[in-house]
Amino acid sequence: MPTDTAPAPGGAPLTLYMLHALGASAGSFDRLADELAGVVHVVGIDLPGFGSAASAPDATVDETVDHVIHRLAAHARGPWMLGGHSMGGKIAALVASRVLRGDAPLFGLRGMVLMAPSPPRPEPMDEERRALMLSWVDDGAISEADAETFIDQNTAEPLDAGAQSLALADLRRTSPTAWRAWLETGSRVDATAAVGTLDVPALVIAGADDADLGASAQPELLASVYPRAHFVTLEATGHMIPLERHLDAAAAISRFVAEEVGVGPVVPDEWVELIRSERVDARVRGALARRALPDDHGYAPAVLDMAQLTLLREIADLVVPQEGPAIDIAARVDAQLARGEGDGWRNADLPGDPEAYRRGLDTLAAAWPTDPSERSDRLKAAIEGDSDLDGPLDAAQLKAWLEDARNDLVRQWLAHPASMARVGYDGFATGGRPMRGYVELRLGRREDWEPANVGGTIATGDAA
Template identity: 40%
Template sequence: MTDDPVLFCLHFLGGSAREWRPLAAHLGPAARCVAIDLPGFGDAADQPGADVGAMADHVAARIRAERPGGPWLVAGNSMGAKVALALARRHEDGEEGLSGLAGLVLLAGSPPAPEPMAEERRQAMIAWIDADPETRRREAEAFVAANVGAPLDPEDHARTVEDVLRANPEAWKAWLTGGANEDWRARIGTLATPALVVSGAEDGDLGPEAQAALTLPHLARHRHVVARGAGHLLPLERPGALAALIRDFIAAPPGTGETPTLPPAFAALMGSERVNTRLRTALRERMREPDGPFCLAPEERATLAACLDRVLPQPGPGKIDLARRIDARLASGTGDGWRYAALPPDPQAYARALRSLDAAAAETHGRLFRDLAGHDQDALLDRAAAGRLPATPDGLAPELMTCWLEELRGEAVRTYLAHPAGLAAIGFTGIGAGGDDAEALPGYRLTGLDAREAWETPILETPILETSASTGDVR
C-alpha cells in the first residue's frame, strides 16, 4: 500500500460516526478517517432502517463521492463489519467506483452468517427501544455498559448513550429482525482482500471464538488479534492500540490464512453454558497472539517455525503460530518445571539448537534449514534425533540435540493443544464437562464404546490432525 490511505469507518448498532473520533486522533496522518452514519443512526436518524445491501449502497455512494485517489480501507464495528464485508465482495466483483480497496478492519464484527444472539435478548432489545423516555434511557445506559469490558471515559459513555437514544427505532428493529439475521455466507464466499480482525476477550456474542468460527473462514488473508480486557465497542475502548494495529496492517498486510479458524460447532460449545466462565476466559486468552517480549533472533524464529512445520504439521489455510508462542514462553522464563540437566537454560538451548540445524543444512545443502525442501528437513531432523549432526562451535553438541528435539516435540504438542483450534482439530469435547452450575450440567452420561452425547456429536466430526509425512507419526 502507498502512504496516507483513506479509512471509511462504519459504526455499531446504535452508534454513529462520532464513535471513531478517538481512533482518528490516534491514527493521525497514517490514514484519513471518513466516518459515515449508516441509515437510521447518528445524523442520518431521519432515514428508515435498511437491510445490509441497502446500507452497502449508502456507503458505496459516499466512497464514490469522496473519490479516494489512492488506496482505501473499510473499518466496521459490529453491524458495520457486515456492511464492510458486503462492500469487499462488490469490490472484488469489479463494481464500478469501488476499485482501490486495500484492506478490511473488522472490529467485533457481525459475521456473514446470522449473528449468534439469544432470541430472548433480541426480543428484549426490540421491546425497550419503543418504551417511554425514562425506560429507554435506563436501557440505553445498560446497553452501553454491557458492551464494554470496563467502564468508558464518562464523556465517551455519555456521548455513546446519546447516540443510542437518537437512533431511529425502526432502523434499530430492522437490524435486529433483519440485517443481523441475513445470511451472506454464499454471497461473500472467500475474500482475497486482506483483513485485520480484532475481537474483545470480554465480548459475549461476537468474541474471539465467534470471529474464528464465523468470520475468518471467509477471509483468505487475515490476522486475528484478541484484545485483552475489552468488550464489543473496540474503537471507544482501545483507540490507541487499534491505531497501532492499523498502522502495522497498512504497512504489512497479512499473508494467506495467518491465524486459525474454529469449526462453528466447537465455537458454539465453547460459548455455551456447558463451559464454565473461568475455562472460557482461559481459552479466549489462549487465542490471543502473544505480543512480546521475545528472545529469539528473527532468523532463529524462522528456523524454529520451519522445524515445527515438520514436527507437527497443521492442515488448513490458517494455523497456530507455534514458533511465536514458544518464543514468548522462552522470554517469559516460564515452562513445565524441568529440563535435561545436560542442556543449558531453555532460551540458550533453543538458540544453539537452531544454529546447529542451520549449520548442518548449510554444510549439507548450502542453504539454511528453513529454505530446504520438506524431505531434506526431515532427514536433518532424523539425524538430530539420532545425535548424528556435525558439531558446530556456537551450536549444541550432537548428543544434546537428541535431548533438545525430545523437548521440542513435547512443547509443540502442549502449545498446540493449549489453543482451542488444536482441541477442535482432535475433536476434544472435554471443555463441555460442566458449566458454572456443574450439578445441573453433568459432563458425560454415556460411557459405552463409541457412545456419544447428543451435544458432542457434531464436535467429533472435525478432522484429526495430520501426522508427519516422513515418519507417519507426530515427531
C-alpha cells in the first residue's frame, strides 16, 4: 500500500477505507491505491470469510459491521472516507450509519465512495443466477472453472492477465460458508431502517453493462439513502469495477475529493481523539460527526431563495470572518430554518423566523452595496438602527432581526467541532457512561484529558 498522502483541509492526510465485493479481497483495490497515491491513501479491509480473513469464523452482517468498526477504531485517524464495492457497499452503509449516530468510537468521516454497491434493502438478484452461484460451493471451495464463469458473467470485457489472476485467486480462497451466507442471507437482509438517510457526500460509480447493480439501477436503489449522491456511469464496464476500470474510478474519486470532500475545516487530531473517547456521550458524538461533514457546495436553499442565501452568505462573512477552509454557516442557518429549529423565542414585533429572514434580507437587498468594502458600514448602520431603508421591515424591526440573525450565524459557526477546537471548548466531553466531569474548574487549569490548546483565544469580526 502507498504511504504518501495528500493533505485534506488543514493539512491532515485523507484516507479511503474500502470494503470489497463478494468473492474478492482488499487486494482488489491495490491498483486504485497506486493510481490515487498522493491524492488519497487507499486502504482495503478484508471481510470475514474473504482474502486474508478467509479462515475467520462465520460472521453475520452485523458481526461483519462490528469487524469493520473494530479495524477502523484501531487505524482511522484524521479525516477519512469509507467505501464499498458490491457486497461491501451494504456493509459500508451500516458502518456509516453507526458513525453518524455516534454509536461507534469513530470520528472524522467525510464522505462515501461506492462502486456498484449492494443497497441497504434486499439486493436485486436473478434467482436462477443465485441458485447457480450457490451450487458452486456444494462440494467445497469454488472451482477454477466456476470462478472463471463468475468473472465472465461480471465483466464487460476480458480482464488483463494480472487482474484475472487476482480475481481467480480471491474466488478460489473464499470461504464456501461465507459465500453461501451472503447469497442466502446477507444479500436478502433489509437494513433500510438501520441505515436510514445518510446526508453525507457520496460518490456512486457503476458500470453501464452491469446487470442488477449497474448504472441504470443505482439512482432508484440509493437516491433516498444518499441525498447528496453523485452518480457516475462507466461505459463498457460490468460489475468488477476496481479490476476493469481502476483508472476511470480513480479519476472520478479525485474529482469527488476536490469538489465535495476536501472542503471545510478539519478537526485537529487531539480533538478527534477526545470526541472518540468514552468521555463523550454517543448522541453528542453523533451530532458532532454530522456537523463536521463537508458542506454541500451545490446546496439548494429550502427556506430562502438563491439571492437571499447569497446575501446571507455575504453578511456571514462580515459577522464571522473565517480564515482558511470555511464553513457555509449561511446554508446551515437555512437548513436550521427548514427544520423549524431555533433558540426558542422571537421578538414580538417580528414574524416567525423563516418569514423574518426573508423580509430582513429583502430589506437589506434594496441597498446592499456591490462593492464589498462598503458592506460593513451598511451592515453596522442596520445593526445600530440607523438604517433608512424602505422595505418589508422598518429600521427597528431590521435591528431586531439582525440581532437574531447574528446569533444564529455565530451559533452555527461555534457548533462545528473545528470551531470548538479553535476556541478551546471541550464542555461536550463530560458525558459517557459512567458520566465524567471536571475535577476542578479554575482559570488556567487544564486537566490531563483536555487538549493542549484549551483556553486559546480567537479574533472576532467587527460587525459581530
